[in-house]
Amino acid sequence: MFIRNGLRYVDAKSISVLEIGFGTGLNCFITLLEAGKKVDYVGVEAYPVAKEEVEKLNYVVELEAQDKETLFEKIHEVSWEEKQDITPDFSLTKRKQFFAEITDENYFDLIYFDAFGAKVQPNLWTEDIFKIMFAALKPEGVLVTYSAKGSVRRAMQAVDFDVERLPGPPGKREMLRATKVSGE
Numbered sequence: 524m525f526i527r528n529g530l531r532y533v534d535a536k537s538i539s540v541l542e543i544g545f546g547t548g549l550n551c552f553i554t555l556l557e558a559g560k561k562v563d564y565v566g567v568e569a570y571p572v573a574k575e576e577v578e579k580l581n582y583v584v585e586l587e588a589q590d591k592e593t594l595f596e597k598i599h600e601v602s603w604e605e606k607q608d609i610t611p612d613f614s615l616t617k618r619k620q621f622f623a624e625i626t627d628e629n630y631f632d633l634i635y636f637d638a639f640g641a642k643v644q645p646n647l648w649t650e651d652i653f654k655i656m657f658a659a660l661k662p663e664g665v666l667v668t669y670s671a672k673g674s675v676r677r678a679m680q681a682v683d684f685d686v687e688r689l690p691g692p693p694g695k696r697e698m699l700r701a702t703k704v705s706g707e
């Protein structure tokens with residue numbers, strides 16, 4: 524859904540993506556598989572997951588992407604804190620950082636906001652955090668997330684995002700897409 528409502532929605536030949544919660548690198552890998560455009564990907568994660576733990580999850584087999592296994596390994600092997608080329612069209616910067624410490628400005632076209640849910644970590648679904656996300660996006664940039672809670676939507680609107688509620692796939696959660704509308 525991050526792909527359909529985010530990656531495919533942003534109409535550009537090259538795109539910068541910020542992932543909030545790099546975790547196991549699954550969204551990063553799927554983005555690499557599906558991109559069809561040049562991607563500058565930044566994954567922020569305060570608690571990096573060990574490569575051995577990630578391998579146990581068997582993503583490559585589940586995604587039937589055995590021919591891309593070396594790329595999945597490369598995502599996990601490259602060092603943190605510097606931009607690394609995974610393919611000529613896909614660069615990755617893994618940053619060990621708390622979300623509240625993000626200071627990028629007008630840089631990203633797209634944010635995958637994949638933090639744990641508001642029930643688990645309410646402090647991550649606040650105006651303070653969305654203000655940081657708003658600043659990090661370029662004008663017309665979008666943030667997508669799995670949550671359609673009214674309180675989350677209101678926190679986004681309070682920092683000037685234009686917010687749409689999007690249906691999830693059958694039986695799945697709805698999503699929100701927040702756009703940094705320029706000129707507001």
Ligand SMILES: C[S@@+](CC[C@H](N)C(=O)[O-])C[C@H]1O[C@@H](n2cnc3c(N)ncnc32)[C@H](O)[C@@H]1O
Pocket residue numbers: 543544545546547548549550551567568569570620621622623637638639644
């Ligand atoms: C839902 S998981 C992300 C899953 C990930 N997108 C993937 O593809 O595997 C949320 C992630 O946010 C990280 N996290 C939680 N609080 C954080 C914070 N305040 N700053 C940075 N990372 C945080 C967690 O360690 C976890 O990996």
